Amino acid sequence: MPTLQLEIVTPEKKAYEAEVDSVVLPAVEGEMGILPNHMPLMTAIQAGEIRVMRSGKEESLAVGEGFVEVSGNKVSVLTEAAITIEDIDEGQVEEAIKRAQEALATAKSDPDEVAALAASIARSTVQLQLKRKKRA
């Protein structure tokens, strides 16, 4: 059975690279499953979870906003941040959410600030949910 070559890159590093069986992406217009031999596709993704089936096992990654290109059997994900579930430190994430919310409370006047903080809260919340779900 053919496999997909999944690659997730951020401006900071290549976050993930592997041969996988299928991928589920948090596309802007709803979740989207990609199997091998998919038609060439380009879409934008929102902050959420990428689920990967790799030799029978499911892996999860939390990602920020970004773009996906599927062409041939190659799936390229461009995103501003990506983190695998094992790397999510719950305490740290909770801390980050708390910090951002506090900052949000004091920064109400500046719309740029508010938007940036809201985005960071969304990102952190996704990470937290992901980690909690895995444990349940």
Place this chain on the structure above:
Amino acid sequence: MANTREIRRRIKSIKNTAQITKAMQMVASSKMRKAQMRAVAGRPYARMLDEVTAHLSENSGEITHPLLDRREIKKRGILIITSDKGLCGALNTNLLRDVMKADTGNSVYVTIGRKGRGALARLGKDILADFEMKENFRFADSKRVSKLMLDKYLAGEIDTIEVYYNKFVNTLVQEPTQTQLVPIQPEMLGHTEDGTRKATEYIFEPKAQELLAQLLPYFVHYELYQRILDAHASEHSARMVAMKNATDNAKQLVKELTLEYNKVRQASITTELLEISTAAAVLA
């Protein structure tokens, strides 16, 4: 002639200084390497961003987007990236001199780094915002800067986004450089590495035009991120060189002072001997 104790004290104090500058040199060189490595780590992202944009622009026909629009320049938006700390030679001075030379009076400034902010504030320039970029800043941090400038651009408050920063050429050379990020030069878009890509039919979700509109800001975000990294690498390499010079100078000074010290010591011994032998001759 100075006495021996005084010279000894000076030697000791200079040696201490040399130790500090030596340590700073090492720290700077390791930080420089880190900044360079981070810049390299972002390359796969850049390559893919280029590819995706190329495919998109192939498939979306004529592109019109405010970020590509060349409008009349009434207000220039200029971002200046300097260092927070000094002791890095003429790095900031050179950059700021270039900025002042190119100042046309219709610019608003955004600054990163305490040195640039201070200089512009002293000259009474119009500073829109000031950002702090710590050593280990993330993409999200630099994105806040580009986001702010893009918003101002799209709101029509500024008509360009330009960046002044010290480009890292090599360890010894850093060039003050000015680049324009927005309007985006169309040549910057849509070059793939192989160049012989066959047009493939893509599904776009949402439409290609919309996707491209969402993608373009990321170009600016990424370019800015890279430039800040570059500026950091420049800062550290300049500091490394400055500190190396300081260490070398200190060593030279110690050498000269040691020579001086030995001369003084020799002279005092000679005098003493002379006195002793004179006294002996008188007594005999």
